[in-house]
Amino acid sequence: MTNVSPKLRLEIEDLYARYAALLDEGPLDQWPSLYFESGSYRAVTAENVKRGWALALILCESRAAIEDRVYAIANLSMTIPRRIRHVISGFIVEPERDAWKVSANFAMFETVEGQQTVCFAAGRYHDVVARDTNGSLRFREKLSICDGALIRNSLVYPL
Numbered sequence: 001m002t003n004v005s006p007k008l009r010l011e012i013e014d015l016y017a018r019y020a021a022l023l024d025e026g027p028l029d030q031w032p033s034l035y036f037e038s039g040s041y042r043a044v045t046a047e048n049v050k051r052g053w054a055l056a057l058i059l060c061e062s063r064a065a066i067e068d069r070v071y072a073i074a075n076l077s078m079t080i081p082r083r084i085r086h087v088i089s090g091f092i093v094e095p096e097r098d099a100w101k102v103s104a105n106f107a108m109f110e111t112v113e114g115q116q117t118v119c120f121a122a123g124r125y126h127d128v129v130a131r132d133t134n135g136s137l138r139f140r141e142k143l144s145i146c147d148g149a150l151i152r153n154s155l156v157y158p159l
Helices: 006-024 028-034 045-051 062-077
Strands: 035-043 059-060 082-096 101-110 120-129 137-146
Touching: 006 028, 006 082, 006 101, 006 137, 028 035, 028 062, 035 045, 035 062, 045 137, 059 062, 082 120
Parallel strands: 035 137
Antiparallel strands: 035 059, 082 101, 101 120, 120 137
């Protein structure tokens, strides 16, 4: 594991904190701003990764596709009211040319109105983060790998 400066580590952890806050509290329409125009988001299962299968639970190959996902969540999905909580920890940061490979554990909890809170999914992120022309960190690639092969309900919200 390569050491990175404490300042950079805090910046990266802040990017992930904003990621979780936008997904959990909103406004959801600002979530795509954390990605480069060519940034990608994929959610896959560990089983598919292990077997070398390309099948993704969610696949967004550009920021425009991520924006389409937000539109679908906000305007087309019919779900019971729920609260989502992301918990992210165990960061490992590795320099890579003009970017950083970042991996971290995640757990996503869901509370459906009137029901007990459950762990919706848990796994590991394998991401590529870089600076944009303004010096802000953004995701070039975000890969969410779920430990379990099954998701409780349909996967609507990003992991």
